Amino acid sequence: MTTTTSRIPVTKAVVPAAGLGTRFLPATKATPKEMLPVVDKPAIQYVVEEASAAGLSDILMVTGRNKRALEDHFDRAYELEELLVRKGDEDRLRRVRESVELANMHYVRQGDPKGLGHAVSVAEQHVAGQPFAVLLGDDLIDPRDPLLARMIEVQQELGGSVVALMEVDPSQIHLYGCAAVKANGFGEDVFQVTDLVEKPEPGEAPSNYAVIGRYVLDPLVFDVLRETPPGRGGEIQLTDALRELTTRDAEAGGQVHGVLFKGRRYDTGDRADYLRAIVRLAAEREDLGPEFRSWLREFVGSELQD
Numbered sequence: 001m002t003t004t005t006s007r008i009p010v011t012k013a014v015v016p017a018a019g020l021g022t023r024f025l026p027a028t029k030a031t032p033k034e035m036l037p038v039v040d041k042p043a044i045q046y047v048v049e050e051a052s053a054a055g056l057s058d059i060l061m062v063t064g065r066n067k068r069a070l071e072d073h074f075d076r077a078y079e080l081e082e083l084l085v086r087k088g089d090e091d092r093l094r095r096v097r098e099s100v101e102l103a104n105m106h107y108v109r110q111g112d113p114k115g116l117g118h119a120v121s122v123a124e125q126h127v128a129g130q131p132f133a134v135l136l137g138d139d140l141i142d143p144r145d146p147l148l149a150r151m152i153e154v155q156q157e158l159g160g161s162v163v164a165l166m167e168v169d170p171s172q173i174h175l176y177g178c179a180a181v182k183a184n185g186f187g188e189d190v191f192q193v194t195d196l197v198e199k200p201e202p203g204e205a206p207s208n209y210a211v212i213g214r215y216v217l218d219p220l221v222f223d224v225l226r227e228t229p230p231g232r233g234g235e236i237q238l239t240d241a242l243r244e245l246t247t248r249d250a251e252a253g254g255q256v257h258g259v260l261f262k263g264r265r266y267d268t269g270d271r272a273d274y275l276r277a278i279v280r281l282a283a284e285r286e287d288l289g290p291e292f293r294s295w296l297r298e299f300v301g302s303e304l305q306d
């Protein structure tokens, strides 16, 4: 029998975090966009928590210049911890240590920022021939709507690579990778992906299924990325490599499946959606929620009357 990589368990996650965050200038002039707080945790911590909750304890962050704050955030902060110990502030101490205990963190620099496909390709050596997850920091998936665990399950059953899909309004599809799909008889939420287009021009989208920032990839993607020419925006696009994978033999690690996500997702790379994420997550928090909700009710009732 031919061995495929589908039975090798998924234990590693790659988190591309080299982007400049120009949409949030000037906040991101000297601070990585991944460190912007969503309530009281940096956006990137939600992503690492999500990977950890899905059982991925080995995380490789692909960073670039001016991203040292990311490494510090997932490392011990001895002086601060000592101070909190001396004060007996157990609660804050726990919160400071939380990010360190989530996973084994590793870092590699992307060098030239040549696109998402290129960022993933620099993970090749670390991933070492196993299927692996990719989580994009701009997409925040509500922890109550687990997606990654389902994607890993599908990858383990079907092999190949798996993308997360979400139905969007057709007017928005040009902002995403777009997938053409057909049924494959593996549950209502799982499809065979037959084609992919990165940020299609209006009228050229094959569907309104958007690829959102979660992937479980067969290591065959690295061979394909090496051959992938620059695509949209002159960048090496992961979507283009995935499109090529749809044509490759399943026995060799080819084929792409889509898991349809119907839960809550926030695009923290977009200012309006970032604000929505903060308001929603703060309103639902046990500690901050009650007071914040009552203020919000009053604010909406008085300030926002037309």
Ligand code: G1P
Binding pocket: 116, 136, 138, 139, 175, 176, 177, 178, 198, 199, 210, 211, 212, 213, 237, 238, 239
């Ligand atoms: C990237 C991908 C795109 C995907 C999107 C999801 O685009 O290239 O295919 O739909 O993430 O958030 P970006 O938003 O980084 O331009």
